[in-house]
Every structure is written in C-alpha cells, then in structure tokens.
Amino acid sequence: SSDDESQASVKDIVPNYAFAFDIDGVLLKGGQVIPEAIQAMRYLNGENPDGVKVPYIFVTNGGGKTELERCRNLTEQLKVPVSPQQFICGHTPMREMAEQYNTVLVVGGEGEKCRHVAEGYGFKDVVTPGDIMKWKASVTPFRTLTDEEYRNSRDRDFDNINIDAIFVFADSRHWGDDSQIIIDLLMSKNGRFNTISKTFDEGPPLYFSHNDIVWATNHEQNRFGMGALRVMIEALFKQHTGKELTKVTSFGKPQIGTFKYATRVLEQWRKDVFDAEGPPQTVYFVGDTPESDIKGTNLYDDHVDEEWYSILVKTGVWQPNTEPRHQPRAIVNTVLDAVKHGMERSR
Ligand code: G3P
Numbered sequence: 001s002s003d004d005e006s007q008a009s010v011k012d013i014v015p016n017y018a019f020a021f022d023i024d025g026v027l028l029k030g031g032q033v034i035p036e037a038i039q040a041m042r043y044l045n046g047e048n049p050d051g052v053k054v055p056y057i058f059v060t061n062g063g064g065k066t067e068l069e070r071c072r073n074l075t076e077q078l079k080v081p082v083s084p085q086q087f088i089c090g091h092t093p094m095r096e097m098a099e100q101y102n103t104v105l106v107v108g109g110e111g112e113k114c115r116h117v118a119e120g121y122g123f124k125d126v127v128t129p130g131d132i133m134k135w136k137a138s139v140t141p142f143r144t145l146t147d148e149e150y151r152n153s154r155d156r157d158f159d160n161i162n163i164d165a166i167f168v169f170a171d172s173r174h175w176g177d178d179s180q181i182i183i184d185l186l187m188s189k190n191g192r193f194n195t196i197s198k199t200f201d202e203g204p205p206l207y208f209s210h211n212d213i214v215w216a217t218n219h220e221q222n223r224f225g226m227g228a229l230r231v232m233i234e235a236l237f238k239q240h241t242g243k244e245l246t247k248v249t250s251f252g253k254p255q256i257g258t259f260k261y262a263t264r265v266l267e268q269w270r271k272d273v274f275d276a277e278g279p280p281q282t283v284y285f286v287g288d289t290p291e292s293d294i295k296g297t298n299l300y301d302d303h304v305d306e307e308w309y310s311i312l313v314k315t316g317v318w319q320p321n322t323e324p325r326h327q328p329r330a331i332v333n334t335v336l337d338a339v340k341h342g343m344e345r346s347r
C-alpha cells in the first residue's frame, strides 16, 4: 500500500489482536469529533507504554457519501490518515448486489450523493424519488422540488419503466414523500408506477442499509434513524393492504454478513499494511448501540473461532443508568478507555 496510509511503515511486531470502531456515538457526535477519539488513534499508532502499533478498521451503519469522501472527512477529524481499505459503511455491502438488478430506486442522503454512490458501485440504472416527482408532481401532493432538485433530477418515463429493487442508502430527508413513493412501488405489479397488485406480493424487494431505530447526534436525546423509517413503512403497508411486508431486508450491524465482511476487510488490511497472514486472535469491537454493535459482535463471536470482544462506551446511544439489551464484555467511559482496556487485556 502507499505511504499515505495511516498505519503504513509498521512492519515490525504485529499484535495478535485488532480493533474495530463504530463511528457515531463512539468517535463522532453530530458530525463533531469526540476529543478522546483523537487520543485513542494516537494510542493505537504507537503512543502507548509498549510503543506497539495496532491494526484497526471502522464499521459504521451510517452512509450517504462515497467511502473515499467519508474517509477524507475522517482523516481530518481524527488527525490520522483513514483509508477506504479499512472502512465499511452501511451501504458498502450493497455493492455486491449491483449485478442482480437492472433499474433500482435509491432513497436517502443529500442531493444526488446516493445516486452517485450507487452508480459508483456499478448499479446499471439508478433512479431517485426526485426523478419520479419530476415526471409527475402529483405523486407527492405536499412537496414541490426546488429549482436545484428539479435540474438535477432526470427526465424519465415511469409509465414504461419497471423498478426492480428499492435501496434506502442513507437517512431519508423527506419521510412522507419517500414513504409514499416506496409504498406505491411495494403495492405495484413488478415495480411499475400506477399499477396495483391484487395480491400485494408482486412489488420489488426493499433493502435498508441498516436497522438502527435511533442514533446519537449532538442533541441531548437520541434521534430517529433508518430503522424507524422501516417500522413506519411496514406499519403503513400493513394498514393499507392488510398484508405483512415480506420482501424487506436490512444490512449493517447487527447482521452477521456485515461482520463477515469486516473480517475480510481486516484480514486484507493486516496483510497489506502489517504483513500479517490470517485474522487476528481477538477483535475488540467498540460501539455505543447495544442493539447493533453489541448484539452483532456477541453473535459473531459465537459464530467464529476467533474472539470478538464487545466493548460498550457511554458517549452515545446507550444510557448509562439503564440495562443494555445485549450485555457487552466490558463497559467503559470513552473510546480511549476502550482502547486501553483491550490493549491491557491482550498484553
Ligand atoms: O445513521 C447512522 C447511525 O444510525 C449509526 O452509525 O456509526 O453508530 O454505526 P454508527
């Protein structure tokens, strides 16, 4: 790998353990860096009593921009280079589905960003809710596209297009309008607008990049996330059709698939940057959300030979005076304490 990668030039002693970090509520809050996160990165990069350098990766449910753009932001915030090769976000595993579908609706995020992410993953024909509103403004009676949105949206004839799958890449900025469009398609025959299935099971599959009901921002209390939108869509679909929504899937943590993916990323990172073969014996996963980070890490630990050790911090979603729904192996104040705890334990 190239010299500008965070952990390059570290080919001496490779520890048999590694770290994986959640981002929101652990390293950042409302886009602002948590100060201990900067210290934690320094600690892992050799500023510790043994002078040892420890491999680490980032596994966030968040998304909405390309992995490269996100890593550039993180590099600035954490004051240590972060490479896309050590980074997984909620929609990263969706790239493996690009071949499977022709036309897909991509929902969420700012402006055209998620369309570009999806096209970068190799999805062949990516449409957005904006394209649909531009085609027929009456689809969403309470919203008019801004001039900029109108300009960026594409001219398509949805009378003659089948949408093969729906992907919620990042948090919706317009829950009402996006839900209307998603449910229209879920109720349709083969993803064709203005058709209605008699059986309500002919619509396209719906994928979410994660399932977090809430997440930690700079607001005092946790805020609704993508998992809440899923609950709302499922409830509306049921109310409206009398049927359960079946073809719906969430990626991200706590899904085992995400942790498998993380293992591959970590193995490759250790190989490229540390010259080490195979996975480390122990992975310390540092997270703030029991339902995603801790649940997923514990499940995965039961599933593989290596040890996946969950550490819960107090800086995010979990409220310290409550019982976590999934028990971590350790609870600490901040990400810096988590790093010290793991390194001490593996010493
Ligand atoms: O939308 C992001 C949020 O739900 C979780 O991000 O980094 O805590 O997995 P993270």
Ligand code: MG
Pocket (backbone or CB within 6 Å): 022, 023, 024, 025, 026, 287, 288, 289, 316
């Ligand atoms: Mg988090």
